[in-house]
Amino acid sequence: DAGITQSPRHKVTETGTPVTLRCHQTENHRYMYWYRQDPGHGLRLIHYSYGVKDTDKGEVSDGYSVSRSKTEDFLLTLESATSSQTSVYFCAISESHEGYNEQFFGPGTRLTVL
Amino acid sequence: DQQVKQNSPSLSVQEGRISILNCDYTNSMFDYFLWYKKYPAEGPTFLISISSIKDKNEDGRFTVFLNKSAKHLSLHIVPSQPGDSAVYFCAASEVWDMRFGAGTRLTVKP
Numbered sequence: 001d002a003g004i005t006q007s008p009r010h011k012v013t014e015t016g017t018p019v020t021l022r023c024h025q026t027e028n029h030r031y032m033y034w035y036r037q038d039p040g041h042g043l044r045l046i047h048y049s050y051g052v053k054d055t056d057k058g059e060v061s062d063g064y065s066v067s068r069s070k071t072e073d074f075l076l077t078l079e080s081a082t083s084s085q086t087s088v089y090f091c092a093i094s095e096s097h098e099g100y101n102e103q104f105f106g107p108g109t110r111l112t113v114l
Numbered sequence: 115d116q117q118v119k120q121n122s123p124s125l126s127v128q129e130g131r132i133s134i135l136n137c138d139y140t141n142s143m144f145d146y147f148l149w150y151k152k153y154p155a156e157g158p159t160f161l162i163s164i165s166s167i168k169d170k171n172e173d174g175r176f177t178v179f180l181n182k183s184a185k186h187l188s189l190h191i192v193p194s195q196p197g198d199s200a201v202y203f204c205a206a207s208e209v210w211d212m213r214f215g216a217g218t219r220l221t222v223k224p
Contacts, residue, residue, distance in 0.1 A: 004157075031210075042118070042203055042214035043158070050210075059213075090157050097210045102148065105157030 003027055004106040006091050012112045019078040021109050023091030025071075031094045032074040033058075033103065034066060036087040043090065049074055050097060081113045117141045118206050120215035128223055133191040135218050137204030140185065144206035144213075147180060149189050152201045152217070161202075162189070194222045 003026030013019050023032060031050055035043040045058030047066040055066050063085060065077045078085055088110050092103040119138045127133045137147075145166045150158035164171040164178045164187070171178050177190045191198055199222050204215040 035214075040216050041116075042120075042216040043205075044214070045212065048210065092157075102160045102163065103212070105150075105159070107155070107157050 004091060004093055004104060006089075006106040006109050008109060009107065010110050012114065013081050014114050015082055016080050019081050019111065019113075021076045021089055021091075021111070023074040023076070023106060025074075025093050027093060027104070028071060029093040029095050029104075030071075031097050032068065033092040033094075034064070034074065034076045035090045035092065036060065036085075037090060037108075038087050046076065046089075078111075081111075083113050085111065086113045087111060115140075116213075116216075117144075118204055118213045118215040120202075120204055120218050122218050123216070124219040124221070126221045126223060127194050129196055130193045133189075133194045133198065133220055133222065135189040135191075135202050135204070135220065137187050137189075137215055138185060139187075139206050139213075141206070141208065141213075142182075142185070143208045145209075146207045147178070147187050148205045148207070148212075149176075149178060150203040150205060150214075152203060158203055191220075194220075196222050196224050198222050 005024045007022045033048040034046040044060045049055045049068040067075045091106040094103045148163040149161040151161045152158040162176045180187045201217045203217045
């Protein structure tokens with residue numbers, strides 16, 4: 001299994017509070033991704049990173065920011081959590097960003113915003 | 115708008131029979147198609163993929179078929195086993211942009 005961990009695995013927070021989720025990899029893969037999974041929508045890309053300090057927006061980036069200061073860590077921040085951000089969040093990594101693009105996923109973080 | 119659609123939320127088959135999971139897409143620029151499998155409380159894991167220049171790819175019990183004219187792909191599992199019970203996501207990628215379907219929950223009954 002690819003070495004990807006996510007922390008925390010579960011979090012309950014209140015509307016308006018800031019939340020940071022962490023993704024850590026030991027595979028030295030260049031590309032890292034944050035997805036959210038919601039019923040009826042599958043997985044949707046929030047942000048991705050193509051190197052240290054290099055990030056870009058995905059399909060559903062509003063309300064989220066990311067940072068990558070080291071190859072192995074990719075942080076997802078909800079500056080002011082809302083109930084619509086209740087979801088399961090998955091981090092993924094990949095070696096390649098083009099063509100055949102197998103991604104390896106972490107175990108997920110279940111976030112509940114009350 | 116959902117560019118990748120899995121119209122069957124669930125599928126139930128008997129052990130030993132064939133499972134067929136379907137997926138439709140709208141973006142003709144997708145160049146790779148992938149299937150991921152997901153067990154509860156775990157992240158998705160890659161199962162099989164196919165390039166847009168092919169129409170079939172086989173890996174053991176799993177075969178993916180691509181019909182570009184119909185913008186349709188399917189995953190065949192033969193024979194189905196109880197351990198195959200999981201949620202299956204279809205995904206399609208155009209360079210870095212990977213879009214996922216909503217998933218189909220497969221239940222294989224002993």
